[in-house]
Amino acid sequence: MPDASKRSPLLSRIDLRPGHRDGDFPAPGALRSMLPRAAVDVDAAVERVRPVIDAVRERGADAALEYAERFDRVRPETVRVPAAALREALDGVDPEVRAALETSIERARAVHADQRRTDSTTQVVPGGTVTERWVPVARVGLYAPGGLAVYPSSVVMNVVPAQEAGVEGLVVCSPPQAEFGGRPHPLVLAAAALLGVDEVWAVGGAQAVALLAYGGGEKGDTDGGALEPVDMVTGPGNVYVTAAKRVLRGRIGIDSEAGTTEIAILADHTADPVHVAADLVSQAEHDPAAASVLVTTSPELADAVDAELDAQVATTKHTERITTALSGPQSGTILVSSVEDGLRVVDAYAAEHLEIQTDDARGVAARVRNAGAVFVGPHSPVSLGDYCAGSNHVLPTGGCARHSSGLSVQTFLRGIHVVDYSADALAEVADRVVALADAEDLPAHGQAVTARFGRRKDR
Template sequence: MLRTIDLRGTRPSVSELLALVPRAAMDVSAAYDIARGLIDDVRRDGSAALLDQADRFDGGRPPSVRVPADELAAAREALSPEVRRAVESTIERVRAASAAQVPVPVVTRLGDGAVVEQRWQPVERVGLYVPGGKLVYPSSVIMNVVPAQIAGVRSIALASPPQAAFGGRIHPTIAGVAALLGIDEVYAMGGAGAIGAFAYGVPDLGLEPVQRVTGPGNVFVAAAKRAVAGVTGIDAEAGPTDILVIADDSADADFVASDLVSQAEHDELAAAVLVTDDAAFADRVQERVAARADATRHAERVRTALTGRQSAVVLVDDLEQAAAFANAFGAEHLEIQVRDADATLARIENAGAIFVGPYSPVSLGDYAAGSNHVLPTGGMARYASGLSAATFLRPQQVVRYDEAALREVAPVIATLSDEEGLPAHGEAVTARFGERP
């Protein structure tokens, strides 16, 4: 079912590996002009454009773009006891793990009266996007909201597309979880228009612009994030999910197959990749993948993803080469299921989140591990990180020098400012010690 890429007997360079990496055929650039147009419509026509886009692309025109407070409260109370317990457990775990992501302020004393303080300041306002479409993602509400709250963000707005099954309202589970987290500014809007609304604001809704937009979405959401990146901060241009599993013959073939299938059920463009140094093990995984793909609820979607160009079995000579391929791939989710997992982990540089051992599946991270599941996709883990409390924080340096400390470094400033042809910089220092033109 999965195509095979055989790297045995070769040692590709980094550039050659990048060319070999399987990727989904998703071009954010191709969607950019459409996304830009939808954003411009929202900037010009406000809520009228959002309602029109809901009719065209989502589940129909919502009764109100902003979800009323009583609807949020009712959705919270309507959560089943089982779902509410699961949500509250996940919130508790994500809060604990997110708290560890907040850097501690540090004061550096460079001499008497010379102090540089490093502090981390939260942005004031954020817009969090929770996708709709094929599935419902209450877990994404948690993964977006909790880190922002832990970081100290004071104003949080949340958007999710209207759903036809609920009369144009957002999914009630999304609304209920948002209310459970204390979020009272929720909008029934989706796609590129929602991202534009967050970035520029919508005056007739009372929706003020945000300083950062986060959350996963489809190609038009990714393109919209690119379009507004110069206006507001973004987390990443999220695309289809991916999983890469490094496994040797000590792994359980059915465990590996179940993990590949679990991510393939997200989307037809989802990528599922096995990298192994054992061809016989790869054959066993292929057998189990086929069986599980046929048996699962979303069998057609899974088969499309697994037979797509973005999914593969990669055969390598050894686990060192497996790690090199994984670093070139830059997986959103990387699983390590080998005898000496720590040795392989030590070779990994690029991954959104890493799951070590047979009992740490990606599904654990999707829901209950405490880690965040909003992660860089499409190879962006080579240069970007997943969503965390730090996403909502900005490092700021606070400088405090007294007169004696400034006098001590004045010659350094004068020398460097003269060398750069900016003498007024040095004069701004000497002016404090009585030198006047």
């Protein structure tokens, strides 16, 4: 029988300490190519979803339900879930789960309500103002994934900011489940009902994004009910959902091309290996492709975490899935010589979730530049943010936190400039407009101004 003490650790290691690397500490570009990262080929998935999108565009709900039968092994009678089913699902929720959902909603509302922007008016000159109005998207499709787990929390995280932004038309989409008669999971339905959303569609995958983008066509739903298209689609999903978002972007707005979940933990010798291991396991539990990355100044902590992972993974429910995720190329431990170097690594990695478990964790967290969300100290685990911190858990993945934000009220708002100038205010700047128009060889632009004052410049 093999000696368990000599077994290779689940997490591979990259050593970036002096004496273990060539030359100076890697620059950000080089670091990005060295760090663990999931290999997700969205381009390949795009070619697979194009026929699905085309079919839904041409045949609407009928095509979407055919793909549900093929991929989800169940065909709902209708796309839209009856209102009675939503009420029934909410009535059937375990009281403790309902209370937890209510807490999640309450805290999310408190945080997202403070994000709402107000209109602002600037008087540029006497008689000349520019107002920026913040106008919500009219109708939004909110995707709640199915797959290996059920995500009523994703319903909360999508719906709350949309409601706080003032979106009037909300559709929650989630895959049909054979176990539940072709309807989405009852917890998804219950969360929607608790939030006051009465339009839920039993459709998932690329066909869901396509149906949201194009609507049900002239026939509508299979019972003749309307399935109106949306202006925007948000929410996480698998690679096919992401590919469909990429193809349909432009016809619809999207939040991001969210990939599989990831966690990075920046830790030093003060961190508790039990906490670190538990947090790495918690995100690996999502999916075999989930990424769990430890960045640490302490080889002793890294060794202790490896031992803890062996112990914790062996006793958790989803051992096989977690083992695959932790031992995959997307996960690993990076050793650094200082917290400063650790910050360089986590900024290059730009994690969806970043925990700081170091001495002076608040001070270190304040220096982080790239992360979807930052969790400070030993008592702010990612799991708290997944459910009840009040923050949003729909966050950028795959390094996109270098340039993108997580889901928020701002996702659902558009800034519209309203320009209001009097005749005197326009006259005061008319010559400057003409000068710039002439410089750009666009004389009609200048004429559009001078024509208002009975002047015409012949050419």
